[in-house]
Amino acid sequence: MDPAGLYREVVIAHNRAPRHFGVLARATHAGRGANPACGDELCVQLHVEGGRVVDLGFSGEGCAVAIAAASMLGDALGGAATGHVGRVREAFARLLEAGAPDPLLGELAALSGLRAHPARHRCAWLAFEAVEDALASPPTGAGT
Numbered sequence: 727m728d729p730a731g732l733y734r735e736v737v738i739a740h741n742r743a744p745r746h747f748g749v750l751a752r753a754t755h756a757g758r759g760a761n762p763a764c765g766d767e768l769c770v771q772l773h774v775e776g777g778r779v780v781d782l783g784f785s786g787e788g789c790a791v792a793i794a795a796a797s798m799l800g801d802a803l804g805g806a807a808t809g810h811v812g813r814v815r816e817a818f819a820r821l822l823e824a825g826a827p828d829p830l831l832g833e834l835a836a837l838s839g840l841r842a843h844p845a846r847h848r849c850a851w852l853a854f855e856a857v858e859d860a861l862a863s864p865p866t867g868a869g870t
Contacts, residue, residue: 736836741790746800750783754866757859759852766792766849770856774865779803779811784856789849791840796853798833808861815854822847 753771760767766788773781782800802814810830817828818837827835840846 734836734839736833737790737794740794740797740833744784744793744797746782746784746797747793748783749785750781752781753783755860755863756866757856757861757863759854759856759859761788761792761848761852763848764789766852768792768796768852768856770796770853770860772857772860774808774861777809778805778807780805782857784853788852791837791846791849792852795834795837795850796856798836799853799857802830802832802834803857811854811857811861815858818850818854822850 750771750773752773754774755772757770757772758767759770766786768784768786768788771783772779782803784796784800788796799814803811814830814834817830818834820826820828821831821835821838822841825838825841827838837850840850
């Protein structure tokens, strides 16, 4: 299979059976990301403990790219320090701008094909926006 086909399959798999989909029972932070232009909206819940993202859950409606990106971001952040979010974000920006893959991205690298489709970048950034909103919000007290 050609690399583009393999990447496409990863995105399709994450869209059809997204990991981390659902509301976390022990969320300590919650945030939203929305794209009014297309109607996509994601809600992200994080369980942060000791400065680490213990778990991530998300819900909402979105296109295949938005749902797959949220699913893959959950994998990339699981167990990572909250400061790791910024490093993953920077690596993802380099991927979309220059096609530069980075091991930090994990399966998020499968979204490299979006480089040729700038109008879809916002879809992929939606999950990052929601995670950053969650981390900027005050803790809910649950799970702490």
